[in-house]
Amino acid sequence: MSRPRVMGAAEIAERLKVTRQRAYQITARRDFPEPLATLAMGQVWLADDVEAWIRTNRPHLDEPEGE
Template sequence: MGAHEVRARLGGLTRQRVYQLTNHASFPEPIAWLAQGKVWLTEDVEEWIASYRRK
């Protein structure tokens, strides 16, 4: 999952806010750094959302 998918999954937050969240120590480590940006495992991001976001 790239930053665009993270943004969509979090409800269309601004790019700046997604950047802040994905660079926070609590956010999962990316599995790769591509020319387009960082990539995370979907399972890791979903687990983070369930643990750290209000529903």
């Protein structure tokens, strides 16, 4: 059984090519996916949900790096 791939604010910031502060602003948007969980280190999102949001809202960043 494979584990779901998750992203925290740092990974989202890197993926969106923005600062971590800007990533927090983006993840607070109403149209951003709900976090999978809130941990001591912060919130985490399913990577597939984040990638789907990017395809819709930031199509110029549609291709994940390294894929």
